[in-house]
Amino acid sequence: MDLRLAAAADAAPLAELGARSFVAKFGHLYRPEDLASFLQGSHSTDKVAGEIADPRLRIMLAEEDGRLLGFCKLVMECGWPDHARGATVIELKQLYTDPEATGRGIGAGLMDWAMAEATSFGADEVQLSVYSDNPGAQKFYARYGFGKVADIHFMVGDQRDEEFLFAKVI
Template sequence: MATIRRATPADAAVLAELGAATFVEAFGHLYTPDDLRAFLDDSHSVAAYAAVLADPGYALWIADDATGRAIGYAQAGRCGLPHADVRPEDGELKRLYVRAGIQNAGTGRALMDAAMAWLLRDGPRTLWISVWSENPGAQRFYGRYGFAFAGEYEFIVGAQRDREFMYRRPAQV
């Protein structure tokens, strides 16, 4: 079983490598090389992770295997999804990725549990997540946490527009 730890500013480079690698493993086949590179340079750079790690409105966790190698991560914070019902106090699980070949071993669940505890630390609030429309396994996973379909939007990577589903979990007492 992986060890889950809260990421610190010193982890920006580890997160950049892990974020880029897991995104490419999951979605790299969908994009042109130029669009993929531009997206990774923008969204999965050391500077991008350093900025998120410096913002107290966000938190990240890293899953390390027995050798200390980062094998997964989760990112949570304020909701930024384009849905009319999103409120300023709503939270969002922004990213949850585990390296290929390691899924279904409990690492994703452990990362999700850490993120959910942080998102709900001050009490119940509405939570959101987006997931690629062609990923029914992730959709079922989030459904087990009480998330239900709430709408869709286009996730843009260069010239590619992907159909992305938004899931919501109402505030629960």
Template sequence: MSIVYRDATPEDAAAIAEFAGRTFCDTFAHLYPPEDLDAFLAAKYGADIQRAEMAEPLTRYFIAIEGDRIAGYVMMGALDIRVDEPGALELHRLYVDKDMKGKGVAQALTDEVIAWARAHNAPALYLSVWENNHRAQAFYKRYGFAHVGEHKFMVGRVADRDFIWRLTL
């Protein structure tokens, strides 16, 4: 398995949008009524949306490519969740294709996010993780992230309980 890691470009936006929607559905689609899932996907994962996010000054997309396909990606940037810590940054999304889980892709992407946040002299890195995503929580614990709060993550009209986690840098 040969994986290439690189920064995403606007030309990657359509592929990232498709990948993000598919991997979100692989993991979570069974939790939501179709109309709420469709509303969420339309609001978060369109090529134009991804391009607009990439254009934001502090936002960075970093992707893992295997052959001609995306194997995983991470989106990082300014804080979007409600915490009050000047200079802190956020790991917004970490998505890995289901057949790539357990193969080091998530680790490589997370290592890049942490290095990026440290390069920006952030005091901390935050993320949000669904309360019942125990695999992700175990992964983040290995990095030293700690549960510091919670918030509602909206998927259409459905409010999920997400935990807010913090890593001191």
């Protein structure tokens, strides 16, 4: 597996993988119109192209033989300032793997990069949002020292999901 920063040409495959991964894991939870609205707002090629160009974001790709297997987005600013404990808090926005490639250490490789990048940036806390009914992801983040700090919510179209804010002080 190779890791590299996303470039402008990666917008379409990154958007496709993000949408496909979200639908595979959570698509059954939503009305079609809510899901379509969310995907357009969060996983469109235009949205991802804007993220790649944004200097406040770092997007790392995991590839194998030129095939995109996963990605991780870091926002180099605080997502939930009301719950911040550090002075320089950043947000791990998404850590997605191809549904057909889970269990191969892709998430671990991306998380190792994210934590090293956070340290290099000078962050003293990393925050992330995780679905309240996703114990596998919660367990994964707990292995890296993240713990629940607040109950929050996440909108998918008009549907409000209960989420947990996890954080780790570095």
